Amino acid sequence: MNTPAWSPRRLDALDDAQIDALADVLIDCVEGGASVSFMHPLSRGRAVAFWRRVAQDAAAGERAVLVAEDARGLCGTVQLVLGQPENQPHRADLAKMLVHRRARRRGLGAALMRAAEATARECGKTLLVLDAVTGGEAARLYERLGWVRVGDIPGYALYPQGGLCGTTYYYRDLGG
Ligand SMILES: CC(C)(COP(=O)(O)OP(=O)(O)OC[C@H]1O[C@@H](n2cnc3c(N)ncnc32)[C@H](O)[C@@H]1OP(=O)(O)O)[C@@H](O)C(=O)NCCC(=O)NCCS
Numbered sequence: 001m002n003t004p005a006w007s008p009r010r011l012d013a014l015d016d017a018q019i020d021a022l023a024d025v026l027i028d029c030v031e032g033g034a035s036v037s038f039m040h041p042l043s044r045g046r047a048v049a050f051w052r053r054v055a056q057d058a059a060a061g062e063r064a065v066l067v068a069e070d071a072r073g074l075c076g077t078v079q080l081v082l083g084q085p086e087n088q089p090h091r092a093d094l095a096k097m098l099v100h101r102r103a104r105r106r107g108l109g110a111a112l113m114r115a116a117e118a119t120a121r122e123c124g125k126t127l128l129v130l131d132a133v134t135g136g137e138a139a140r141l142y143e144r145l146g147w148v149r150v151g152d153i154p155g156y157a158l159y160p161q162g163g164l165c166g167t168t169y170y171y172r173d174l175g176g
Helices: 016-031 044-059 108-122 135-145
Strands: 009-011 061-070 071-079 092-097 127-133 149-156 164-173
Touching: 009 108, 016 044, 016 071, 016 092, 044 061, 061 108, 071 108, 092 108, 108 127, 108 135, 127 135, 135 164
Parallel strands: 092 127
Antiparallel strands: 009 061, 061 071, 071 092, 127 164, 149 164
């Protein structure tokens, strides 16, 4: 088994090169059929605009952006939405878990999840929430890592090429 020692890290500021690389990862995931908010084809301009908004939130401390690299550069990312209503200061949403197809099935998704959970703890968060395509690869990953399945919503979103998919909600109690 070829299992690289991934070293995910948090980016507080995203430069143009990092935004470009993150756009590549997002475009690759949408091309690969991942239901991650965007329809196919996702233009570079829209992908870059998405990451520029994320960069603003990261700079404002509203989001934590984690990234990981392989020998070719940035190939995986995940976010924590830290900014929450005032009655949920202990909670964060986990979002936009994306691994480039070239880097999949080598433990990067799991490494990003563990790093996100560690970052959440550092930020004083004790409860994480996410949703994922019902029965998909990501859902399998979250269940393997001990996330608690709450329930399914059928017909929640579209796949990038069309066709409805359900979503499943999960939570993770970091307080214990
Ligand atoms: C879901 C996703 C993030 C998983 O990323 P990943 O880096 O492939 O995740 P991992 O490598 O940790 O685990 C994936 C599989 O590879 C297996 N694996 C991990 N290391 C391995 C190795 N060294 N050799 C062989 N298999 C390995 C895992 O056991 C797991 O198997 P399973 O799917 O049969 O349960 C990735 O598929 C992705 O980006 N998908 C598109 C975007 C998306 O859907 N994001 C989720 C939004 S909620």
